[in-house]
């Protein structure tokens with residue numbers, strides 16, 4: 268069964284039971300944020316919640332680890348760019 272969520276304001280569907288990172292890869296979205304210095308694209312690195320390369324904004328909260336957060340119906344997911352991509356401790 269598919270669930271719906273928004274990615275950068277665009278309605279998107281993917282199978283339920285995926286992490287946010289897996290869901291974004293499923294729909295072909297590989298860049299999860301850009302770096303503070305130079306706006307370099309970032310994506311999965313460790314895939315287990317340690318490196319913070321995958322952080323993005325979920326339901327208005329920044330610094331959410333895409334690889335360690337289960338996607339839920341209706342979530343508003345947004346990629347983070349530049350200075351806004353600073354991860355907050357969780």
Ligand code: FES
Nearest residue numbers: 314316317319334
């Ligand atoms: S990929 Fe390293 S914390 Fe998510």
